[in-house]
Every structure is written in structure tokens, then in C-alpha cells.
Amino acid sequence: MSLSLAGRLPSEVAIVGGNGQIARALAALLAEDGGRVRSIIRSEAQADALRELGAEPVVCDIETASADEIANAFGDAEAVVFAAGAGPGSGEARKWTVDRGGAIKSADAALLSGAMRFLQISFIGAEQQAPAGGDPVFAAYWDAKREADEYLRSVALDWTIVKPGGLTNEPATGRGTVSVSTMERGGKTRRADVAHVIRLALAHQGTVWRDLSVVEGGTPLDEAIDHALAEAQKAL
Template identity: 45%
Template sequence: MKITVVGGHGSIAMLMHPMLIENDHQVRGIIRKEEQADDLREVGVEPVVCDIEEVDDISEAVGNVDAVVFAAGAGPGSGAARKWSVDRDGAIKLIEAAKANSINRYVMISAMGTNNPRGNEVFKAYLKAKAEADEALRNSGLDYTIVKPGRLTDESGTGKVTIGRDLSSGEIPRKDVARVLIKVLETPEAAGYQFDLTSGDTTINEAIQNLINN
């Protein structure tokens, strides 16, 4: 499969890339800065420099691929304005690019808590931006999967998770999020679902199958 990852130098993306390459996928990574390109090349990913905040039409950067992943984020320390311009508007630009390039499969990293934004002003803006991006994707007509992880950690991961439609709280290692993204990309039947994601006691394969079967 040919896959374009927006936010290709992000923490989750950089964990996901080697696993995708190992599974014989071809990966393009959209990045903001040229100095990030060598990190992608080292793991076998084709880097494409494109600032999704500055470019209105990102379809050329996305290219002719089978699936796209939105893994971009304004990141910690950014203000509310960038939550809207990256987390919402960037995701919508990728929707438009996917349609323009006849790419049906779209996997999104969202966040738990979008249904009831809490926290300070910036975190509320982040959750609201994610909620609007999710809604745009659900209404896009694309074959979407929206993955909504809890608080992210840098633990190595266990490969075991909890998937649900309205989990109360929890955390999960970034590496396990990366593993889940790969599994849903490789599972066409996972299209049309959105789910919360935390660490748990169920293998990723089993958790995804339970979601589909129930």
C-alpha cells in the first residue's frame, strides 16, 4: 500500500514509519522543515516538505497514494490559534486533497474528550478543533477511521489496548497508538468507525475485530 502521512516527523509518525516499511508499505511523509527530511530518509520514508498551515491546496504534496494518515498537531506550547490552523484546518485540507486525488482511505489521530472539552482555554480549543475535524471527516464520504487516544506516554508499549466508543479516561504509549493505526490501515473493515483508545488487556488484533464485529 502507498501511504502519505501528514505530520510525518511527529512522535507517533516516527514510531509508525519503520513498522509500515517492515510491512512492505511505501510511505511519504509530509513535513514542515527541510532539516527533518534526513530523519525520514533514514527509516525509508520519502520526505515531502509542505507547510500545511501556509499552503491552501496540499494535493500535490499528498500525491497518488492508496491511503492518508493525519498525524499532525500544533504540539505543546502552541496557542489556541494554531490548534485551529493545524488540528482542524490541516485535517480539512487533507480531506480536500484526498478527494482531489481520488484517495478513499483516511485515518485520523484525534483525541479523547472531544465530546466534552475541558481544561484551560488552549486545551479546550484543541479539543474543539479536533471535534470539528472529526465531524468534517465523518461527513466527507471518505472511508475514514478516527482513532482517539487518551493521554500519551513514551513507554515502550505492550501491544494490548482498550477500545471503546466513550471511555472515561486513560493513557496509552505512543508506540501502541502507532500499532493501532497500522492495524486499521491494513483492515478495510475498520472504515466507518471512530473509537477511544487506552492501554488495556486485549491484543490490538482482537480489539479491532471486536469493534468491527460488535
């Protein structure tokens, strides 16, 4: 599946959290485009599978590494995609050290390395406060992601925040609904389609300094992004 790009993809992209499902799908897409991919991972045990996708694995634990060390891991990448997360089964503490701390250090590292294009995966509604009375671990995740997004918006990077709905594992459709405005929670988004949105956003200058919410829908994703950006221009 090849969706039309609005511009040039960065020649080299570093993907933080390179062993995640979205990250692996994105690495394969970018490699198919002929780009170089540096997949930042915690363990050498994950490396061979990433090489098979066409990526160069780089071991760097963002939870314990400094921003300088993460910058070194980025190498000559022009762009960074933050796709890391503490994941299911982790407690409150790791939501702060990975989902917030790792994201903030990665943004700082991008500034240090000169990788000025930065895309971060968040979720629809992250800008709001976590609902009261819910699961404390999920509340910590919500708060950590909101603060990570707020930090990214404050730094001098060409950022985009990609905000899917509830993630599912069905095959990519290449279609969806995209908005730069706040969406209601409750929609679903296929992980494989999130990878397509990130690829398209990397090449689209109009997505810089934007939040892109994406859920399932019937419009080709390249057209859905163009439509969302056009609607945002009309609203100015």
C-alpha cells in the same frame, strides 16, 4: 513486533505531520511491511531522520498550503494518515490553523488526489464540548479537534478516527483495549501502540466509518479491534 493484518495494507501511505512521534513509529512499521511512505513535513531539516526510517520526506506546510498543494504532496498515495498537530507551546490561533484547518484541508486534498482511505488521530472525548473554565489554549485544541472530526465524518472518504487516551512514551506492548463506543476519559495509551492500531486499521475494512478508542490493556491489538467490531455488530 508483528500483529496479524486482517487485509491488505495500502501500497503507499501519506502521513501528515510526519515528524511526530506516532507518525515516525508508524512510518517505520509500514516500511517494515514493504510499503511506501510519504512523510509530509514542514522543514527539510527533518528529512534525513525520516529517510533512515524508510520514508520519503515531502516538504509541505499544511498550515499555509492550499488543498491543491497538499494533494500534490500526497502524490500517488492510496491512504492518508493525519497525525499533525500544533503541539505544546503553541497558542490558540495555531490550534485552529493546524489541528482544525490543516485537518480539513488534508481531507479535501485526499478527495482531490484520490486517496480515499483516511485515518485521523483524535482523542477520547473529543466529540464532547470542552469543559468550561479550563485552560483556554486546551479548550481551543479540544474544539478544533472536535470540528475536524465532524468535518471528516461528513465527507466522502473511507475514514477512521483513532482516539487514544492520555499519551505516554513507553515502548509498544502490542496490546490494549479498543472500543467503537465512547470511552470515559482518564485512560492512558502508549504512542507506539497508537501506531500499531493505525497500521492494523489501515488493513481492516471493518474499521471504515468508525471511531476507534484505544487505551492500555492486555489483549493483542489485532484481537482487540476484532472484538470491538464484533460487539458493535451485536448491538445493531
